[in-house]
Amino acid sequence: MKKRIHVLEDDQDIRYIIEFLLKDEGYELQLSSTFAELKSKLNDGLPDLFIIDVMLPDGNGIEICDDLKTDIFTKHIPVIVMSANPGSKEKSVTASADDYISKPFDLDYVVKRIDRLLSTKLAG
Numbered sequence: 001m002k003k004r005i006h007v008l009e010d011d012q013d014i015r016y017i018i019e020f021l022l023k024d025e026g027y028e029l030q031l032s033s034t035f036a037e038l039k040s041k042l043n044d045g046l047p048d049l050f051i052i053d054v055m056l057p058d059g060n061g062i063e064i065c066d067d068l069k070t071d072i073f074t075k076h077i078p079v080i081v082m083s084a085n086p087g088s089k090e091k092s093v094t095a096s097a098d099d100y101i102s103k104p105f106d107l108d109y110v111v112k113r114i115d116r117l118l119s120t121k122l123a124g
Contacts, residue, residue, distance in 0.1 A: 002027060002028040004030060004047040004048050005027050005030070005047055005050075006031075006038065006041065006049070008034075008056065009053045010033045014053075014103075015031055015033065021111065022114070025111055025114075030047055034056060034057055034059075035058050035059035036058055046073065048077065049078045049080065049114060050078070050079045051080045051082060052064055052080070054081060054092075055083070055084075055085075061088075065079045065092060065096065066096065069096035070096075078117040078120075079098050080097065082101045084103040084104075088100070089102070099116075101113060
């Protein structure tokens with residue numbers, strides 16, 4: 001069964017690159033450009049992993065990560081926070097993010113981080 005990844009990224013170009021990359025790797029994708037869109041899509045089923053940008057039009061990705069990690073229905077799902085702001089890394093750790101990727105990012109690096117988190121989840 002394909003693993004589903006939900007990508008919350010408001011930059012259309014970055015969202016497209018991630019979508020293309022991860023579909024090529026065999027993942028099923030859910031894409032959102034706003035927090036409101038992510039919340040509505042969660043009704044269709046939970047993903048196996050979240051990738052969340054920090055700077056969003058209707059929220060802060062670090063706060064969204066914290067919300068996901070404290071919600072009984074989503075706290076078990078790994079979250080990767082992405083940001084171009086170096087100060088976001090420490091904040092993402094405080095919000096219980098499972099990983100952090102700084103922008104700009106190397107595509108192979110992103111795939112390795114996702115594979116590592118999903119294989120850890122399977123083993124655990």
